[in-house]
Amino acid sequence: MSASLTLFYSPTSPYVRKVMVLLHETGQLDAVRLHGVTLTPLNPSAEVNEHNPAGKIPALQLADGSVLHDSRVILDYLDQLHGGEPLIPRExxxxxxxxxxxxxxxxxxxxxxxxxxxxxxxxxxxxxxxxxxxxxxxxxxxxxxxxxxxxxxxxxxxxxxxxxxxxxxxxxxxxxxxxxxxxxxxxxxxxxxxxxxxxxxxxxxxx
Amino acid sequence: MSASLTLFYSPTSPYVRKVMVLLHETGQLDAVRLHGVTLTPLNPSAEVNEHNPAGKIPALQLADGSVLHDSRVILDYLDQLHGGEPLIPRExxxxxxxxxxxxxxxxxxxxxxxxxxxxxxxxxxxxxxxxxxxxxxxxxxxxxxxxxxxxxxxxxxxxxxxxxxxxxxxxxxxxxxxxxxxxxxxxxxxxxxxxxxxxxxxxxxxx
Missing domain, CATH: 1.20.1050.10 (Glutathione S-transferase Yfyf (Class Pi); Chain A, domain 2)
Incomplete structure:
Protein backbone atom coordinates (compact mmCIF):
# COMPACT_ATOMS: atom_id res chain seq x y z
CA MET A 1 0.00 0.00 0.00
CA SER A 2 1.15 3.57 -0.51
CA ALA A 3 1.90 5.66 2.55
CA SER A 4 -1.06 7.82 3.54
CA LEU A 5 0.41 8.98 6.86
CA THR A 6 3.40 11.27 7.40
CA LEU A 7 5.42 11.00 10.60
CA PHE A 8 7.55 13.99 11.63
CA TYR A 9 10.61 12.10 12.66
CA SER A 10 14.10 12.14 14.13
CA PRO A 11 16.17 8.95 14.57
CA THR A 12 17.37 10.13 18.01
CA SER A 13 14.00 11.06 19.56
CA PRO A 14 12.91 8.37 22.03
CA TYR A 15 9.28 9.53 21.77
CA VAL A 16 9.44 8.99 17.99
CA ARG A 17 11.08 5.62 18.62
CA LYS A 18 8.05 4.39 20.60
CA VAL A 19 5.90 5.05 17.53
CA MET A 20 8.40 3.39 15.19
CA VAL A 21 8.55 0.28 17.40
CA LEU A 22 4.76 0.01 17.40
CA LEU A 23 4.73 0.37 13.59
CA HIS A 24 7.27 -2.47 13.34
CA GLU A 25 5.44 -4.70 15.82
CA THR A 26 2.07 -4.24 14.12
CA GLY A 27 3.28 -4.50 10.51
CA GLN A 28 2.32 -0.95 9.61
CA LEU A 29 5.68 0.46 8.48
CA ASP A 30 4.52 0.80 4.88
CA ALA A 31 1.59 2.99 5.92
CA VAL A 32 3.85 5.78 7.12
CA ARG A 33 6.19 8.11 5.27
CA LEU A 34 9.00 9.45 7.48
CA HIS A 35 9.74 13.14 7.28
CA GLY A 36 13.01 13.97 9.05
CA VAL A 37 13.34 17.14 11.13
CA THR A 38 15.86 18.62 13.56
CA LEU A 39 14.90 20.68 16.59
CA THR A 40 15.53 21.64 20.21
CA PRO A 41 13.44 23.82 22.56
CA LEU A 42 15.70 26.74 21.60
CA ASN A 43 15.91 26.00 17.89
CA PRO A 44 12.45 24.86 16.93
CA SER A 45 11.53 23.67 13.45
CA ALA A 46 9.17 26.10 11.68
CA GLU A 47 7.73 23.18 9.76
CA VAL A 48 6.98 21.20 12.92
CA ASN A 49 5.55 24.29 14.64
CA GLU A 50 3.15 24.70 11.75
CA HIS A 51 1.77 21.18 12.26
CA ASN A 52 2.17 20.89 16.03
CA PRO A 53 2.17 24.24 17.85
CA ALA A 54 3.88 22.55 20.81
CA GLY A 55 6.88 22.25 18.46
CA LYS A 56 7.49 18.62 19.37
CA ILE A 57 7.88 15.31 17.61
CA PRO A 58 6.44 12.83 16.92
CA ALA A 59 3.54 14.43 15.07
CA LEU A 60 1.49 12.37 12.61
CA GLN A 61 -0.21 13.94 9.62
CA LEU A 62 -3.23 12.00 8.38
CA ALA A 63 -4.44 11.74 4.78
CA ASP A 64 -6.97 14.55 5.36
CA GLY A 65 -4.20 16.92 6.45
CA SER A 66 -5.07 16.91 10.14
CA VAL A 67 -2.22 16.24 12.58
CA LEU A 68 -2.16 14.09 15.71
CA HIS A 69 0.25 14.49 18.63
CA ASP A 70 1.82 13.65 21.07
CA SER A 71 3.36 10.16 21.11
CA ARG A 72 0.67 8.74 23.39
CA VAL A 73 -2.15 9.92 21.16
CA ILE A 74 -0.34 8.62 18.07
CA LEU A 75 0.23 5.22 19.72
CA ASP A 76 -3.46 5.05 20.62
CA TYR A 77 -4.43 5.90 17.04
CA LEU A 78 -2.04 3.50 15.31
CA ASP A 79 -2.95 0.69 17.69
CA GLN A 80 -6.55 0.89 16.47
CA LEU A 81 -5.55 0.72 12.79
CA HIS A 82 -4.17 -2.83 12.73
CA GLY A 83 -6.03 -6.10 13.01
CA GLY A 84 -3.75 -7.89 15.45
CA GLU A 85 -3.81 -8.15 19.23
CA PRO A 86 -3.90 -4.58 20.62
CA LEU A 87 -0.65 -3.35 22.17
CA ILE A 88 -2.72 -1.09 24.44
CA PRO A 89 -5.26 -3.27 26.30
CA ARG A 90 -8.69 -1.90 25.47
CA GLU A 91 -10.29 -2.39 28.89
CA MET B 1 -21.23 5.75 48.75
CA SER B 2 -18.03 5.63 50.78
CA ALA B 3 -14.83 6.68 49.07
CA SER B 4 -12.92 3.70 47.70
CA LEU B 5 -10.34 5.72 45.77
CA THR B 6 -7.60 7.97 47.20
CA LEU B 7 -6.28 10.87 45.13
CA PHE B 8 -2.86 12.28 46.01
CA TYR B 9 -3.71 15.91 45.74
CA SER B 10 -2.59 19.53 45.85
CA PRO B 11 -4.99 22.45 45.29
CA THR B 12 -2.40 24.26 43.15
CA SER B 13 -1.44 21.43 40.77
CA PRO B 14 -3.08 21.96 37.36
CA TYR B 15 -2.68 18.26 36.53
CA VAL B 16 -4.62 17.39 39.70
CA ARG B 17 -7.18 20.01 38.75
CA LYS B 18 -7.97 18.24 35.47
CA VAL B 19 -8.89 15.16 37.48
CA MET B 20 -10.96 17.16 39.97
CA VAL B 21 -12.89 18.86 37.14
CA LEU B 22 -13.69 15.49 35.58
CA LEU B 23 -14.87 14.18 38.97
CA HIS B 24 -17.17 17.22 39.30
CA GLU B 25 -18.49 16.95 35.75
CA THR B 26 -19.24 13.24 36.04
CA GLY B 27 -20.72 13.29 39.56
CA GLN B 28 -17.99 11.13 41.05
CA LEU B 29 -16.65 13.42 43.80
CA ASP B 30 -17.92 11.15 46.56
CA ALA B 31 -15.98 8.20 45.18
CA VAL B 32 -12.63 9.84 45.92
CA ARG B 33 -10.90 10.73 49.16
CA LEU B 34 -8.40 13.59 48.76
CA HIS B 35 -5.01 13.14 50.37
CA GLY B 36 -3.08 16.43 50.39
CA VAL B 37 0.67 16.48 49.71
CA THR B 38 3.34 19.11 49.04
CA LEU B 39 6.25 18.59 46.69
CA THR B 40 8.64 20.02 44.11
CA PRO B 41 11.22 18.22 41.93
CA LEU B 42 13.83 19.15 44.55
CA ASN B 43 11.74 18.42 47.61
CA PRO B 44 9.82 15.29 46.75
CA SER B 45 7.23 13.72 49.00
CA ALA B 46 8.40 10.34 50.36
CA GLU B 47 4.78 9.27 50.56
CA VAL B 48 4.11 10.13 46.91
CA ASN B 49 7.38 8.48 45.82
CA GLU B 50 6.25 5.28 47.51
CA HIS B 51 3.07 5.19 45.43
CA ASN B 52 4.34 6.81 42.23
CA PRO B 53 8.10 6.43 41.69
CA ALA B 54 7.98 9.38 39.28
CA GLY B 55 7.24 11.45 42.39
CA LYS B 56 4.37 13.32 40.75
CA ILE B 57 0.74 14.04 41.38
CA PRO B 58 -1.98 13.25 40.64
CA ALA B 59 -1.70 9.58 41.60
CA LEU B 60 -4.84 7.55 42.27
CA GLN B 61 -4.85 4.63 44.68
CA LEU B 62 -7.54 2.04 43.96
CA ALA B 63 -9.37 -0.10 46.53
CA ASP B 64 -6.96 -3.01 45.91
CA GLY B 65 -3.98 -0.82 46.81
CA SER B 66 -2.66 -0.46 43.26
CA VAL B 67 -1.89 3.06 42.05
CA LEU B 68 -2.60 4.70 38.69
CA HIS B 69 -0.74 7.69 37.23
CA ASP B 70 -0.29 10.11 35.50
CA SER B 71 -3.22 12.51 34.97
CA ARG B 72 -4.02 11.18 31.49
CA VAL B 73 -4.25 7.59 32.68
CA ILE B 74 -6.37 8.64 35.65
CA LEU B 75 -8.73 10.63 33.41
CA ASP B 76 -9.07 7.61 31.12
CA TYR B 77 -9.86 5.37 34.11
CA LEU B 78 -12.36 7.69 35.79
CA ASP B 79 -14.12 8.39 32.50
CA GLN B 80 -14.94 4.69 32.20
CA LEU B 81 -16.40 4.50 35.73
CA HIS B 82 -19.43 6.74 35.24
CA GLY B 83 -22.57 6.06 33.24
CA GLY B 84 -22.88 9.41 31.47
CA GLU B 85 -21.66 10.59 28.10
CA PRO B 86 -17.88 9.93 27.95
CA LEU B 87 -15.67 13.02 28.28
CA ILE B 88 -13.05 11.20 26.20
CA PRO B 89 -14.67 10.09 22.92
CA ARG B 90 -14.24 6.33 22.72
CA GLU B 91 -13.60 6.06 18.98
Whole structure:
Protein backbone atom coordinates (compact mmCIF):
# COMPACT_ATOMS: atom_id res chain seq x y z
CA MET A 1 0.00 0.00 0.00
CA SER A 2 1.15 3.57 -0.51
CA ALA A 3 1.90 5.66 2.55
CA SER A 4 -1.06 7.82 3.54
CA LEU A 5 0.41 8.98 6.86
CA THR A 6 3.40 11.27 7.40
CA LEU A 7 5.42 11.00 10.60
CA PHE A 8 7.55 13.99 11.63
CA TYR A 9 10.61 12.10 12.66
CA SER A 10 14.10 12.14 14.13
CA PRO A 11 16.17 8.95 14.57
CA THR A 12 17.37 10.13 18.01
CA SER A 13 14.00 11.06 19.56
CA PRO A 14 12.91 8.37 22.03
CA TYR A 15 9.28 9.53 21.77
CA VAL A 16 9.44 8.99 17.99
CA ARG A 17 11.08 5.62 18.62
CA LYS A 18 8.05 4.39 20.60
CA VAL A 19 5.90 5.05 17.53
CA MET A 20 8.40 3.39 15.19
CA VAL A 21 8.55 0.28 17.40
CA LEU A 22 4.76 0.01 17.40
CA LEU A 23 4.73 0.37 13.59
CA HIS A 24 7.27 -2.47 13.34
CA GLU A 25 5.44 -4.70 15.82
CA THR A 26 2.07 -4.24 14.12
CA GLY A 27 3.28 -4.50 10.51
CA GLN A 28 2.32 -0.95 9.61
CA LEU A 29 5.68 0.46 8.48
CA ASP A 30 4.52 0.80 4.88
CA ALA A 31 1.59 2.99 5.92
CA VAL A 32 3.85 5.78 7.12
CA ARG A 33 6.19 8.11 5.27
CA LEU A 34 9.00 9.45 7.48
CA HIS A 35 9.74 13.14 7.28
CA GLY A 36 13.01 13.97 9.05
CA VAL A 37 13.34 17.14 11.13
CA THR A 38 15.86 18.62 13.56
CA LEU A 39 14.90 20.68 16.59
CA THR A 40 15.53 21.64 20.21
CA PRO A 41 13.44 23.82 22.56
CA LEU A 42 15.70 26.74 21.60
CA ASN A 43 15.91 26.00 17.89
CA PRO A 44 12.45 24.86 16.93
CA SER A 45 11.53 23.67 13.45
CA ALA A 46 9.17 26.10 11.68
CA GLU A 47 7.73 23.18 9.76
CA VAL A 48 6.98 21.20 12.92
CA ASN A 49 5.55 24.29 14.64
CA GLU A 50 3.15 24.70 11.75
CA HIS A 51 1.77 21.18 12.26
CA ASN A 52 2.17 20.89 16.03
CA PRO A 53 2.17 24.24 17.85
CA ALA A 54 3.88 22.55 20.81
CA GLY A 55 6.88 22.25 18.46
CA LYS A 56 7.49 18.62 19.37
CA ILE A 57 7.88 15.31 17.61
CA PRO A 58 6.44 12.83 16.92
CA ALA A 59 3.54 14.43 15.07
CA LEU A 60 1.49 12.37 12.61
CA GLN A 61 -0.21 13.94 9.62
CA LEU A 62 -3.23 12.00 8.38
CA ALA A 63 -4.44 11.74 4.78
CA ASP A 64 -6.97 14.55 5.36
CA GLY A 65 -4.20 16.92 6.45
CA SER A 66 -5.07 16.91 10.14
CA VAL A 67 -2.22 16.24 12.58
CA LEU A 68 -2.16 14.09 15.71
CA HIS A 69 0.25 14.49 18.63
CA ASP A 70 1.82 13.65 21.07
CA SER A 71 3.36 10.16 21.11
CA ARG A 72 0.67 8.74 23.39
CA VAL A 73 -2.15 9.92 21.16
CA ILE A 74 -0.34 8.62 18.07
CA LEU A 75 0.23 5.22 19.72
CA ASP A 76 -3.46 5.05 20.62
CA TYR A 77 -4.43 5.90 17.04
CA LEU A 78 -2.04 3.50 15.31
CA ASP A 79 -2.95 0.69 17.69
CA GLN A 80 -6.55 0.89 16.47
CA LEU A 81 -5.55 0.72 12.79
CA HIS A 82 -4.17 -2.83 12.73
CA GLY A 83 -6.03 -6.10 13.01
CA GLY A 84 -3.75 -7.89 15.45
CA GLU A 85 -3.81 -8.15 19.23
CA PRO A 86 -3.90 -4.58 20.62
CA LEU A 87 -0.65 -3.35 22.17
CA ILE A 88 -2.72 -1.09 24.44
CA PRO A 89 -5.26 -3.27 26.30
CA ARG A 90 -8.69 -1.90 25.47
CA GLU A 91 -10.29 -2.39 28.89
CA UNK A 92 -10.09 -3.88 32.34
CA UNK A 93 -7.39 -3.63 35.00
CA UNK A 94 -4.68 -4.55 32.48
CA UNK A 95 -5.40 -1.38 30.52
CA UNK A 96 -4.63 1.02 33.36
CA UNK A 97 -1.78 -1.02 34.81
CA UNK A 98 0.03 -1.19 31.48
CA UNK A 99 -0.70 2.50 30.78
CA UNK A 100 0.65 3.36 34.26
CA UNK A 101 3.88 1.49 33.52
CA UNK A 102 4.06 3.29 30.15
CA UNK A 103 3.51 6.60 31.96
CA UNK A 104 6.39 5.76 34.31
CA UNK A 105 8.59 5.08 31.29
CA UNK A 106 7.60 8.48 29.87
CA UNK A 107 8.53 10.05 33.22
CA UNK A 108 11.99 8.49 32.89
CA UNK A 109 12.28 9.98 29.40
CA UNK A 110 11.03 13.40 30.51
CA UNK A 111 13.58 13.46 33.36
CA UNK A 112 16.41 12.15 31.16
CA UNK A 113 15.74 14.80 28.55
CA UNK A 114 15.76 17.55 31.19
CA UNK A 115 19.14 16.18 32.34
CA UNK A 116 20.34 16.21 28.74
CA UNK A 117 19.24 19.85 28.26
CA UNK A 118 20.82 20.85 31.57
CA UNK A 119 24.18 19.22 30.87
CA UNK A 120 24.43 19.75 27.10
CA UNK A 121 22.26 22.63 25.89
CA UNK A 122 22.46 25.09 28.82
CA UNK A 123 25.50 27.38 29.19
CA UNK A 124 27.90 25.87 31.72
CA UNK A 125 27.70 28.72 34.22
CA UNK A 126 23.93 28.37 34.45
CA UNK A 127 23.78 24.66 35.24
CA UNK A 128 22.28 23.65 38.57
CA UNK A 129 23.52 20.42 40.15
CA UNK A 130 20.51 20.07 42.46
CA UNK A 131 18.17 20.04 39.46
CA UNK A 132 20.14 17.27 37.76
CA UNK A 133 20.21 15.33 41.02
CA UNK A 134 16.44 15.67 41.46
CA UNK A 135 15.82 14.35 37.94
CA UNK A 136 18.35 11.52 38.36
CA UNK A 137 16.67 10.49 41.63
CA UNK A 138 13.38 10.32 39.75
CA UNK A 139 14.97 8.09 37.11
CA UNK A 140 16.50 5.89 39.79
CA UNK A 141 13.21 5.42 41.66
CA UNK A 142 11.46 4.54 38.41
CA UNK A 143 14.12 1.99 37.46
CA UNK A 144 13.86 0.44 40.95
CA UNK A 145 10.12 0.06 40.36
CA UNK A 146 10.71 -1.54 36.95
CA UNK A 147 13.20 -3.92 38.61
CA UNK A 148 10.49 -5.05 41.05
CA UNK A 149 8.05 -5.30 38.14
CA UNK A 150 10.41 -7.02 35.69
CA UNK A 151 8.36 -10.24 35.55
CA UNK A 152 5.16 -8.27 35.02
CA UNK A 153 6.81 -6.07 32.40
CA UNK A 154 7.93 -9.20 30.57
CA UNK A 155 4.46 -10.71 30.33
CA UNK A 156 4.01 -9.22 26.90
CA UNK A 157 5.63 -6.79 24.51
CA UNK A 158 3.03 -4.05 24.56
CA UNK A 159 2.75 -0.31 25.26
CA UNK A 160 4.39 -0.70 28.69
CA UNK A 161 7.29 -2.76 27.37
CA UNK A 162 7.78 -0.46 24.36
CA UNK A 163 7.93 2.53 26.70
CA UNK A 164 10.36 0.92 29.13
CA UNK A 165 12.63 -0.36 26.34
CA UNK A 166 12.77 3.04 24.62
CA UNK A 167 13.47 4.75 27.97
CA UNK A 168 16.34 2.38 28.77
CA UNK A 169 17.66 2.77 25.24
CA UNK A 170 17.68 6.54 25.68
CA UNK A 171 19.54 6.28 28.99
CA UNK A 172 22.21 4.15 27.30
CA UNK A 173 22.36 6.64 24.42
CA UNK A 174 22.54 9.91 26.36
CA UNK A 175 23.38 9.31 30.04
CA UNK A 176 26.15 6.83 29.48
CA UNK A 177 27.63 7.01 33.00
CA UNK A 178 24.44 5.85 34.71
CA UNK A 179 25.48 2.20 35.01
CA UNK A 180 21.90 1.12 35.78
CA UNK A 181 22.50 -2.56 34.92
CA UNK A 182 24.60 -3.02 38.07
CA UNK A 183 21.75 -2.01 40.36
CA UNK A 184 18.88 -3.52 38.40
CA UNK A 185 19.90 -6.99 37.15
CA UNK A 186 16.40 -8.32 36.44
CA UNK A 187 15.57 -5.24 34.41
CA UNK A 188 18.89 -5.60 32.59
CA UNK A 189 18.08 -9.24 31.77
CA UNK A 190 14.65 -8.28 30.46
CA UNK A 191 16.10 -5.46 28.37
CA UNK A 192 18.79 -7.72 26.95
CA UNK A 193 16.13 -10.25 25.98
CA UNK A 194 13.67 -7.84 24.31
CA UNK A 195 16.61 -6.04 22.71
CA UNK A 196 16.79 -8.97 20.25
CA UNK A 197 13.45 -8.02 18.73
CA UNK A 198 13.80 -6.66 15.23
CA UNK A 199 11.57 -3.69 16.15
CA UNK A 200 14.14 -2.53 18.71
CA UNK A 201 17.18 -3.46 16.63
CA UNK A 202 15.91 -1.50 13.64
CA UNK A 203 15.11 1.63 15.66
CA UNK A 204 18.15 1.88 17.98
CA UNK A 205 19.74 5.35 17.82
CA UNK A 206 23.25 5.31 16.36
CA UNK A 207 25.83 6.17 19.06
CA MET B 1 -21.23 5.75 48.75
CA SER B 2 -18.03 5.63 50.78
CA ALA B 3 -14.83 6.68 49.07
CA SER B 4 -12.92 3.70 47.70
CA LEU B 5 -10.34 5.72 45.77
CA THR B 6 -7.60 7.97 47.20
CA LEU B 7 -6.28 10.87 45.13
CA PHE B 8 -2.86 12.28 46.01
CA TYR B 9 -3.71 15.91 45.74
CA SER B 10 -2.59 19.53 45.85
CA PRO B 11 -4.99 22.45 45.29
CA THR B 12 -2.40 24.26 43.15
CA SER B 13 -1.44 21.43 40.77
CA PRO B 14 -3.08 21.96 37.36
CA TYR B 15 -2.68 18.26 36.53
CA VAL B 16 -4.62 17.39 39.70
CA ARG B 17 -7.18 20.01 38.75
CA LYS B 18 -7.97 18.24 35.47
CA VAL B 19 -8.89 15.16 37.48
CA MET B 20 -10.96 17.16 39.97
CA VAL B 21 -12.89 18.86 37.14
CA LEU B 22 -13.69 15.49 35.58
CA LEU B 23 -14.87 14.18 38.97
CA HIS B 24 -17.17 17.22 39.30
CA GLU B 25 -18.49 16.95 35.75
CA THR B 26 -19.24 13.24 36.04
CA GLY B 27 -20.72 13.29 39.56
CA GLN B 28 -17.99 11.13 41.05
CA LEU B 29 -16.65 13.42 43.80
CA ASP B 30 -17.92 11.15 46.56
CA ALA B 31 -15.98 8.20 45.18
CA VAL B 32 -12.63 9.84 45.92
CA ARG B 33 -10.90 10.73 49.16
CA LEU B 34 -8.40 13.59 48.76
CA HIS B 35 -5.01 13.14 50.37
CA GLY B 36 -3.08 16.43 50.39
CA VAL B 37 0.67 16.48 49.71
CA THR B 38 3.34 19.11 49.04
CA LEU B 39 6.25 18.59 46.69
CA THR B 40 8.64 20.02 44.11
CA PRO B 41 11.22 18.22 41.93
CA LEU B 42 13.83 19.15 44.55
CA ASN B 43 11.74 18.42 47.61
CA PRO B 44 9.82 15.29 46.75
CA SER B 45 7.23 13.72 49.00
CA ALA B 46 8.40 10.34 50.36
CA GLU B 47 4.78 9.27 50.56
CA VAL B 48 4.11 10.13 46.91
CA ASN B 49 7.38 8.48 45.82
CA GLU B 50 6.25 5.28 47.51
CA HIS B 51 3.07 5.19 45.43
CA ASN B 52 4.34 6.81 42.23
CA PRO B 53 8.10 6.43 41.69
CA ALA B 54 7.98 9.38 39.28
CA GLY B 55 7.24 11.45 42.39
CA LYS B 56 4.37 13.32 40.75
CA ILE B 57 0.74 14.04 41.38
CA PRO B 58 -1.98 13.25 40.64
CA ALA B 59 -1.70 9.58 41.60
CA LEU B 60 -4.84 7.55 42.27
CA GLN B 61 -4.85 4.63 44.68
CA LEU B 62 -7.54 2.04 43.96
CA ALA B 63 -9.37 -0.10 46.53
CA ASP B 64 -6.96 -3.01 45.91
CA GLY B 65 -3.98 -0.82 46.81
CA SER B 66 -2.66 -0.46 43.26
CA VAL B 67 -1.89 3.06 42.05
CA LEU B 68 -2.60 4.70 38.69
CA HIS B 69 -0.74 7.69 37.23
CA ASP B 70 -0.29 10.11 35.50
CA SER B 71 -3.22 12.51 34.97
CA ARG B 72 -4.02 11.18 31.49
CA VAL B 73 -4.25 7.59 32.68
CA ILE B 74 -6.37 8.64 35.65
CA LEU B 75 -8.73 10.63 33.41
CA ASP B 76 -9.07 7.61 31.12
CA TYR B 77 -9.86 5.37 34.11
CA LEU B 78 -12.36 7.69 35.79
CA ASP B 79 -14.12 8.39 32.50
CA GLN B 80 -14.94 4.69 32.20
CA LEU B 81 -16.40 4.50 35.73
CA HIS B 82 -19.43 6.74 35.24
CA GLY B 83 -22.57 6.06 33.24
CA GLY B 84 -22.88 9.41 31.47
CA GLU B 85 -21.66 10.59 28.10
CA PRO B 86 -17.88 9.93 27.95
CA LEU B 87 -15.67 13.02 28.28
CA ILE B 88 -13.05 11.20 26.20
CA PRO B 89 -14.67 10.09 22.92
CA ARG B 90 -14.24 6.33 22.72
CA GLU B 91 -13.60 6.06 18.98
CA UNK B 92 -13.56 7.75 15.60
CA UNK B 93 -11.89 10.95 14.42
CA UNK B 94 -13.31 12.89 17.39
CA UNK B 95 -11.30 10.75 19.80
CA UNK B 96 -7.90 11.65 18.38
CA UNK B 97 -8.77 15.24 17.60
CA UNK B 98 -9.95 15.90 21.16
CA UNK B 99 -6.99 13.99 22.62
CA UNK B 100 -4.64 16.04 20.40
CA UNK B 101 -6.15 19.28 21.72
CA UNK B 102 -5.81 17.89 25.27
CA UNK B 103 -2.19 17.01 24.52
CA UNK B 104 -1.59 20.59 23.34
CA UNK B 105 -3.06 21.85 26.63
CA UNK B 106 -0.69 19.54 28.52
CA UNK B 107 2.19 20.98 26.47
CA UNK B 108 1.16 24.47 27.64
CA UNK B 109 1.18 23.22 31.22
CA UNK B 110 4.54 21.47 30.85
CA UNK B 111 6.08 24.64 29.39
CA UNK B 112 4.46 26.90 32.01
CA UNK B 113 5.74 24.72 34.83
CA UNK B 114 9.27 24.79 33.40
CA UNK B 115 8.98 28.60 33.31
CA UNK B 116 7.78 28.57 36.91
CA UNK B 117 10.72 26.40 38.03
CA UNK B 118 13.17 28.58 36.08
CA UNK B 119 11.91 31.86 37.52
CA UNK B 120 10.96 30.77 41.03
CA UNK B 121 12.78 27.61 42.12
CA UNK B 122 16.18 28.01 40.41
CA UNK B 123 18.85 30.22 42.02
CA UNK B 124 18.84 33.62 40.31
CA UNK B 125 22.38 33.41 38.95
CA UNK B 126 21.58 30.15 37.16
CA UNK B 127 18.52 31.33 35.27
CA UNK B 128 18.69 31.27 31.49
CA UNK B 129 16.56 33.80 29.60
CA UNK B 130 16.69 31.89 26.30
CA UNK B 131 15.14 28.84 27.98
CA UNK B 132 12.26 30.88 29.36
CA UNK B 133 11.79 32.50 25.96
CA UNK B 134 11.71 29.12 24.20
CA UNK B 135 9.03 27.84 26.60
CA UNK B 136 7.01 31.06 26.34
CA UNK B 137 7.11 30.84 22.53
CA UNK B 138 5.72 27.32 22.81
CA UNK B 139 2.89 28.58 25.03
CA UNK B 140 2.19 31.42 22.63
CA UNK B 141 2.01 29.15 19.59
CA UNK B 142 -0.33 26.80 21.42
CA UNK B 143 -2.63 29.66 22.49
CA UNK B 144 -2.69 30.94 18.89
CA UNK B 145 -3.84 27.47 17.81
CA UNK B 146 -6.53 27.40 20.50
CA UNK B 147 -7.68 30.85 19.32
CA UNK B 148 -8.15 29.46 15.79
CA UNK B 149 -9.88 26.41 17.27
CA UNK B 150 -12.05 28.29 19.78
CA UNK B 151 -15.34 27.30 18.10
CA UNK B 152 -14.24 23.67 17.91
CA UNK B 153 -13.02 23.73 21.51
CA UNK B 154 -16.40 25.06 22.58
CA UNK B 155 -18.40 22.26 20.94
CA UNK B 156 -18.46 20.36 24.19
CA UNK B 157 -16.95 20.41 27.65
CA UNK B 158 -14.81 17.29 27.44
CA UNK B 159 -11.20 16.20 27.88
CA UNK B 160 -9.95 18.86 25.44
CA UNK B 161 -11.92 21.67 27.08
CA UNK B 162 -10.94 20.54 30.58
CA UNK B 163 -7.28 20.54 29.56
CA UNK B 164 -7.44 23.95 27.90
CA UNK B 165 -9.35 25.52 30.81
CA UNK B 166 -6.92 24.14 33.41
CA UNK B 167 -3.95 25.32 31.32
CA UNK B 168 -5.36 28.86 31.01
CA UNK B 169 -6.19 28.85 34.73
CA UNK B 170 -2.62 27.94 35.52
CA UNK B 171 -1.26 30.73 33.29
CA UNK B 172 -3.46 33.23 35.14
CA UNK B 173 -2.30 31.77 38.47
CA UNK B 174 1.45 31.60 37.89
CA UNK B 175 2.47 33.69 34.84
CA UNK B 176 0.42 36.73 35.65
CA UNK B 177 2.18 39.12 33.25
CA UNK B 178 1.33 37.07 30.14
CA UNK B 179 -1.71 39.15 29.16
CA UNK B 180 -2.93 36.44 26.76
CA UNK B 181 -6.52 37.76 26.58
CA UNK B 182 -5.39 40.78 24.54
CA UNK B 183 -3.99 38.60 21.74
CA UNK B 184 -6.56 35.81 21.85
CA UNK B 185 -10.03 37.35 22.26
CA UNK B 186 -12.05 34.32 21.08
CA UNK B 187 -10.17 32.07 23.47
CA UNK B 188 -10.72 34.61 26.24
CA UNK B 189 -14.47 34.66 25.51
CA UNK B 190 -14.62 30.87 25.58
CA UNK B 191 -12.67 30.74 28.84
CA UNK B 192 -14.87 33.37 30.43
CA UNK B 193 -17.95 31.38 29.44
CA UNK B 194 -16.79 27.94 30.66
CA UNK B 195 -15.36 29.60 33.77
CA UNK B 196 -18.94 29.85 35.04
CA UNK B 197 -19.18 26.06 35.34
CA UNK B 198 -19.26 24.90 38.95
CA UNK B 199 -16.54 22.34 38.20
CA UNK B 200 -14.09 25.12 37.34
CA UNK B 201 -15.31 27.50 40.04
CA UNK B 202 -14.89 24.86 42.75
CA UNK B 203 -11.38 23.89 41.66
CA UNK B 204 -9.79 27.28 40.92
CA UNK B 205 -6.46 27.70 42.75
CA UNK B 206 -6.55 30.44 45.40
CA UNK B 207 -4.36 33.39 44.31
Missing amino acids: GAARWRRLTLASLADAVLDAAILVRYETFLRPEDKRWDDWVLGQCNKIDRALAHFEKSADELGQRFDVAAIGAACALGYLDFRITDLNWRRDYPKLAAWYSSVGQRSSLQATAPAP | GAARWRRLTLASLADAVLDAAILVRYETFLRPEDKRWDDWVLGQCNKIDRALAHFEKSADELGQRFDVAAIGAACALGYLDFRITDLNWRRDYPKLAAWYSSVGQRSSLQATAPAP
